[in-house]
Amino acid sequence: MIDTNCHILENRPVAVNTFMLVLEYKKKIDWWPGQFVMLRLTEALDPFLRRPFSILDLGDNRLEILYRIRGRATNMLSRMGKGENLKVLGPLGKGFSMPRDNEEIIYVAGGIGLPPVLALARVLKRGHLILGAKTFREIPMLDRIKDIDGIEIALATEDGSIGEKGTVIPRFEKLVEGFGPGCMVYACGPTPMLKRVSKVSIENGVMCEVSMEERMGCGFGVCHGCTVNTLDGNRLVCKDGPCFDASKIIWRT
Amino acid sequence: MIDTNCHILENRPVAVNTFMLVLEYKKKIDWWPGQFVMLRLTEALDPFLRRPFSILDLGDNRLEILYRIRGRATNMLSRMGKGENLKVLGPLGKGFSMPRDNEEIIYVAGGIGLPPVLALARVLKRGHLILGAKTFREIPMLDRIKDIDGIEIALATEDGSIGEKGTVIPRFEKLVEGFGPGCMVYACGPTPMLKRVSKVSIENGVMCEVSMEERMGCGFGVCHGCTVNTLDGNRLVCKDGPCFDASKIIWRT
Amino acid sequence: MDLSLNIADGLMLNNPVMNASGTFAYGREFSEIFDLSIMGALIPKALSLGPRQGNPAPRIVEAPCGLINSIGLENIGVDAFLKRELPFLKGFKVPIIANFFGESFEEYIECASRLTVDGINALEMNVSCPNVKSGGLEFGRDKKVLSDLVRMVKDKTTKPIIVKLPPIGGDIVELALAAQKAGADALTCANTFPAMAIDEETWKPTLANYVGGLSGPAIKPIALRFVWDIHTKVDIPIIASGGISSYRDVIQFLLAGASAVQVGSMSLRDPLCFKEIIEGLRAYMALHHIESINDIVGKLRS
Amino acid sequence: MDLSLNIADGLMLNNPVMNASGTFAYGREFSEIFDLSIMGALIPKALSLGPRQGNPAPRIVEAPCGLINSIGLENIGVDAFLKRELPFLKGFKVPIIANFFGESFEEYIECASRLTVDGINALEMNVSCPNVKSGGLEFGRDKKVLSDLVRMVKDKTTKPIIVKLPPIGGDIVELALAAQKAGADALTCANTFPAMAIDEETWKPTLANYVGGLSGPAIKPIALRFVWDIHTKVDIPIIASGGISSYRDVIQFLLAGASAVQVGSMSLRDPLCFKEIIEGLRAYMALHHIESINDIVGKLRS
């Protein structure tokens, strides 16, 4: 983990309210999908806290982040332009674990839960990616997603504007039941989706890892703000996660 | 007075720590040298207050400001680039008064006190401008200053790197004494300079107007933060000034 | 859609957004930028019996997400206000709340009775003023002193009395209860926080007066907590003050139990914020199909 | 150039910059980013007798120039700390100040006595904890309770006692005087401010615990005023806490009378700020030809 100043190379819309941010990242550092960085937008003291974003890709002096406008900071970020400076702390947290050999892999992404899952699919180069969104226009970079070596893509949209109409769950259930206990599931997205994916996985005796979200104070384990309740007690999303064994999570109601 | 969003057209160094800021200003509005604007750097809440800057020029959709880095906000401003947005409230305050006909005019500027005085000299197109600075490299846009129609320029630098060595005062005294009570003095600069200029003017029975500085909360007369003590009681720099009849000012020690 | 609300007899507002006292002068400057009749109420600068010079400059300095002021309650005095400023303000057909203070019980009482005139709808007592008799301790810091003061002022005026609480130095809930018991018709919660700024280059305090009061968004989370704490204990309406900068903030304060809000520091930075806040509130209510502002007040969900 | 200073017997610091408790965990994470031996002192997370889970999430939320936390004093308990964390921290050869609290007098006393071990240089009492016996009122809110508590703890330990004052609900100068009289060796001024955040979309409090404590630059001007007010009244050293974010802030607090400072929230945002602050301090002293840090403390000019 290092803290470094980065220039913006690109910051362009790629779907509704969704942007691709490319930073010039000059340090050499190892990372793994599921890990994230904390971005500081400004030297000024407001917004005060950094914000967590998954690493979509890191290498060749470039850090790629895919983000959606959600509140104040993401709004401000979307208005920043080429040449402006950000401070980047990372890579942080524990990424997804490695699948065992020969296993089938299912990636499930809902909405802006896409980046960590997409990053993993690109690295592992095998398996099935189910991507859910509200509508066609909310899906970023569909061409690039469709072209990942070794990955089969299925889409689901709430309005049926592309792929199956509805959520990712029916397709996911079908796949899991087909593959049986041998397969491995990686998921990131809205909490209700994660809960369902976990439940289905557990019912089918399948290993499932979920990337969790929580409001963060620091991102590196010192404030104990980002706690998640697990069977092993309180765990920190930023340090013990964000990727957790789904069977350990005690979901908030 | 209006509040309007402006894009930065230029923001470039023109002397040591000194920048020329040009904003795209689309509104048509009257102004007069000595008036100022309040700049809001960011939608974020820090820095919280706007900062006052004299209008160097306003017209043809352009607002020109000449500023020097002094603290946090001016530092941040100096790092902003073309296309970024500022909010501009103005024109504010009372500018310099008109000189009477046939009068000799002396403009005295010290350091970054230059903009309002320069603006006036450019509009009136006659008189003598005495410009003081620490050193040659702190004087911005010397070419442009030297070329103003009808204005005679004298320079003084503390280190003698250009013009007379020392302050603007000796030259100023000589001019005032030469012209006598018929002349009119306009001054802006550091308080010690303003005090000396006022004193010399009063001793010579010469009208003198000084542009004052005070920390401002609002810039338009509602917070009563920018008070200056005068023979007529408390006056507001932002609303009753910033230009005041020097003989009325009760200087703080 | 109805944004109006009732704070006290004779104090009916068209909407819950007022200015805060001391950041609006007597209204003339703002009236040149927007139509003051959109406001829920107008509160001129604090008034004392006689005119006051206030503190020497510098008397304002920026702070993180806020500012510190030591204006020192400069004002033209009650009589000059009634003669020169009130007629102008009355023209906007918006309730006028006169903020006032004194350095002694007698001054408070005399002010209140002189301000009991047509065209003034309520009196807001600024009790963060040093009590000369008790060695300079602020009136609002001591429950007993505060309730005596409120009771005596109530006796001398027929106008609703709003007590503006000081945020620090005592337990604000106890002060609120004391004010209510003494007859206050509403509370403003709260005034600026005691604060200070120092210049590390000159080694001097930045304000000529050494200390001042902190205001602005910095204090908003504390003010919100005060409103929530007080709301669960008192029955009279609460007017929130402290860092309100957007219609979102207004909704938050209403949910916490405030009936109305005052906007101060933010209007120094963005003079048009009153308009934006009131319009934002209207748009929010329309979007969420909220009929009346009263359907928000105190409606925090668990 | 000498940045060292003495807070109490056995508590000599190489420089005046410490971390604040609760934003540093037990030091392991920061130790991976920079060498902890540069610090003036190290203060682990608040300890209670037994381990505590703290509050449910969300327990942190941003505020203007700061943040609100309701961690709820989650910690591993005194015994686990002594066994698992203290040996690690001792390795940095920097004074260690154990921050602790209880829910009863007995718990405070028992904590203090268990923490009276080699390798711990002083105890910092967090008195912003609800006193279960007195219906949940914080220990630090009542002069009498506070001085009883301090006296009893002093009796049970040979370590210097630092009392960390709560900023709101009582008069902080009176609390400081009470703590001094009861035997406190130093004061930390101050803890977080009671605060709240509300989500105007869900109409719910943002923190699961409803309320929390505000920290960060937002509160700096108030903390600075506290230090100044207390400094002119008490004789024991003051450790400043509240919004310190740069070496400039450190100088300001020293000028106001603090002997040392704690940095909390800022280090969540910029984990390397400790280094920058200490280096900035050194550079400032060199530039201004200041021989000793003691030549700054309380040297505000008029």
Ligand SMILES: Cc1cc2nc3c(=O)[nH]c(=O)nc-3n(C[C@H](O)[C@H](O)[C@H](O)COP(=O)(O)OP(=O)(O)OC[C@H]3O[C@@H](n4cnc5c(N)ncnc54)[C@H](O)[C@@H]3O)c2cc1C
């Ligand atoms: C490990 C991790 C990785 C993430 N990766 C990405 C990513 O790759 N792309 C992306 O677009 N977003 C990502 N997020 C979410 C992103 O951090 C938030 O959208 C962002 O912090 C919102 O900041 P804001 O100021 O715009 O919103 P705010 O104004 O702070 O909040 C708006 C709303 O967003 C929610 N929110 C804010 N912060 C968080 C948080 N930390 N966790 C959960 N909910 C929050 C709250 O419901 C809040 O009401 C990630 C979050 C985490 C924890």
Ligand SMILES: Cc1cc2nc3c(=O)[nH]c(=O)nc-3n(C[C@H](O)[C@H](O)[C@H](O)COP(=O)(O)OP(=O)(O)OC[C@H]3O[C@@H](n4cnc5c(N)ncnc54)[C@H](O)[C@@H]3O)c2cc1C
């Ligand atoms: C009417 C008026 C016109 C001005 N015109 C210009 C101009 O054309 N070009 C230019 O470069 N500057 C001008 N200034 C000064 C400019 O406003 C300050 O330099 C700026 O506000 C500093 O902001 P900062 O955040 O960088 O400094 P801060 O960090 O706020 O302060 C740094 C130091 O600057 C001084 N200072 C800050 N604000 C003021 C203030 N409002 N008045 C006096 N001293 C202050 C203080 O000594 C302070 O210690 C003008 C000021 C006034 C009042």
Ligand SMILES: Cc1cc2nc3c(=O)[nH]c(=O)nc-3n(C[C@H](O)[C@H](O)[C@H](O)COP(=O)(O)O)c2cc1C
């Ligand atoms: C410059 C200034 C002057 C003030 N003067 C007064 C005053 O005269 N009377 C008063 O009761 N409050 C006064 N206040 C306090 C405000 O009315 C308000 O309660 C406080 O600033 C908090 O609200 P805000 O954060 O919206 O500014 C003043 C505040 C400022 C910033």
Ligand SMILES: Cc1cc2nc3c(=O)[nH]c(=O)nc-3n(C[C@H](O)[C@H](O)[C@H](O)COP(=O)(O)O)c2cc1C
């Ligand atoms: C996340 C968090 C946790 C905290 N936990 C404690 C604690 O355990 N014990 C304590 O005495 N203070 C605690 N505090 C208060 C800090 O030690 C410090 O006094 C306060 O945050 C003000 O300083 P700052 O503005 O530099 O953060 C905590 C603060 C934060 C932000």
Ligand code: FES
């Ligand atoms: S965000 Fe601070 S511990 Fe996880």
Ligand code: FES
């Ligand atoms: S700056 Fe507010 S009155 Fe002049």
